[in-house]
Amino acid sequence: MRRVYLDHTATTPLDERVLQTMQRAWTENFGNASSIHSYGREAKVLLEESREQIAKSIGAKYDELYFTSGGTEADNHALKGVSFASQKFGKNHVIITAIEHHAVLHTADWLREHGFEVTVLPVDSDALVDPQRVEKAMKPNTCLISVMHANNEVGTIEPIKEIAEIAKSRGVVCHSDSVQTVGKIPVDVKELGVDILALSAHKMYGPKGIGAIYIRKGIRIESIIQGGSQENNRRAGTENVPLAAGFARAVQIAADEREVMTAKYHQQRNVMRKRLFSEFEGLIMNGHQQWALPHIVNVSFDSKRNRVDGDALIVGLDLRGVAVTSGSACSSGSMQASHVLLAMGRDHDTAKATVRFSMGRSTTEEDIDYAVDALHEVVNKMKLAVTA
Ligand SMILES: Cc1ncc(COP(=O)(O)O)c(C=O)c1O
Known part of the structure; x- marks a missing residue:
């Protein structure tokens, strides 16, 4: 059976070139980057070169980027680190969103x-956050x-600037x-004006288990992992130098190929949308028409017009070799309606009857x-089951 992977938003395969690196x-670089001897120094050089390359790709300085175990840890660090550092000054x-x-x-x-x-801010039906709502939600203790x-489900790009x-x-x-977004669209921390940014390698053909956090110089933030003085005292634990090197290589390849890939994704997205x-x-299109990542097509079957079972949709596609996601979280074996689609105003049954296709480097029009x-x-099989 043909197998088609259209879940690149969940994760990407490891690039051969990244694997080689x-x-x-x-x-060759198994030394502990904190060791003083030559093995340690060589590992340290590779670690710092990798840091510099990743930092440069987002317009940051090398000493503003810290390696983490992934995007989840970077987000945890941002939220917990800033909150606890600010609490002392009466800001809590x-x-x-x-x-x-x-x-x-x-x-x-x-x-x-x-x-x-x-405070959890709402979004509109395209998943856009309104900056005016942000302004209104600000308090003296924010x-x-x-x-x-x-957004990872519908692709909408937010007005971060x-x-x-x-x-x-x-x-x-x-x-x-x-x-x-890093590796998919241009991301420049100075241009965006952000203070902290979370990155992850496995969404851009890099290895799993490594990410990074950009922290602008001068930002008050506490560490969330205590131990040794690695990562300039921001994140304790022996650094995984090979993963850092792989991450840097993945960033470089993504930058080199971004223009070509973006054009390809636009073309494939048009083909797919037209057919669907x-x-x-x-069918309802989820995500902003203009401000969206080009490799994601997320559609729902409107519950007022169809009786489509979301779980059966994903399983049925999987049985035919097509790997996609419904955009809903799978917990204890049952699929939940996506919190993103519910926030966009979709009703529960429509939100559950959703398919997210996300294209990648190797996706062809035949795959689509x-x-x-x-x-x-x-869908036809489901209709038969309903009429039977
Ligand atoms: C938007 C977003 N943030 C954070 C994460 C978590 O990243 P990681 O898997 O590297 O922990 C993901 C992964 O799906 C994501 O899509």
Whole structure:
């Protein structure tokens, strides 16, 4: 059976070239980057070169970028680190949005349980955050605003620059979860005006288990992992140099290939949208038409016009070799309606009847056709089951 992977937003395969870089580092640079001897110094050189390359790619200085275990840790560090550092100065209010990744949402819940005040901002039907709402939500005790750069389910790109300007004018720290944008669209921390940014390697053909946090110089933030003095005392634990080297290589390749890939994704997205909307009835497009990541196509079957079971949709596609996501979280074996789609105003059944296709470097137009054909088969089978 043909297998088509259209879930590149969840994770990407490891690039061969990244693997080669890491293989060399695993064997040649095994030293502990904190050791004084030559093995340690060589590992340290590779670590710092990798840091410099990644920092440069987002317009940051090398001593403003710290390695983490991934995007989740970077988000945790941003929210907990700023909140606890600000609490001492009487600031204990955090603003997030309803469409954030669970790395932010659940961290904000945890902060609430630990005495912090959290405001969750709504979004419009395209998943856009209104900067004016951000302004209105600010209070004298606000210490942090966290808005993702682009949403991982529907691809909408948020007006971070405007939000960061508002935050700056109020002396509030601005964090943006950029896990889905770095490597896909240009990201420059100075241009965006953010104070903190979260990155992850496995969304851009790099290894799993490594990410980074950009922290602008001068930002008051506490560490969340205590131990040795690695990462300039910001993040304790022996650095994983081969993963850092792989991350840097992945960043470099993504930058080199971004223009070509973006053009390809636009073309494939057009082909897919055209087929979906001319061949299926009652489909709703999720995500902003213009301000969105080009490799994501997220559609829902409107519950007022269709009786489509979201779980059966994903399983049916999987049985035909097509790997996609419904955009809903899978917990204890059952699919939940996506908090993002609910926040966008979709009703529960429509939110559940959703498919997110996300293209990658190796995706071909034949893959797109195969996936749409498979969707027809699954939906037709459901219709038969309903009429039987
Ligand atoms: C927007 C966003 N933030 C954070 C994360 C978590 O990143 P990681 O898997 O590196 O912990 C993800 C991963 O799906 C994501 O899409």
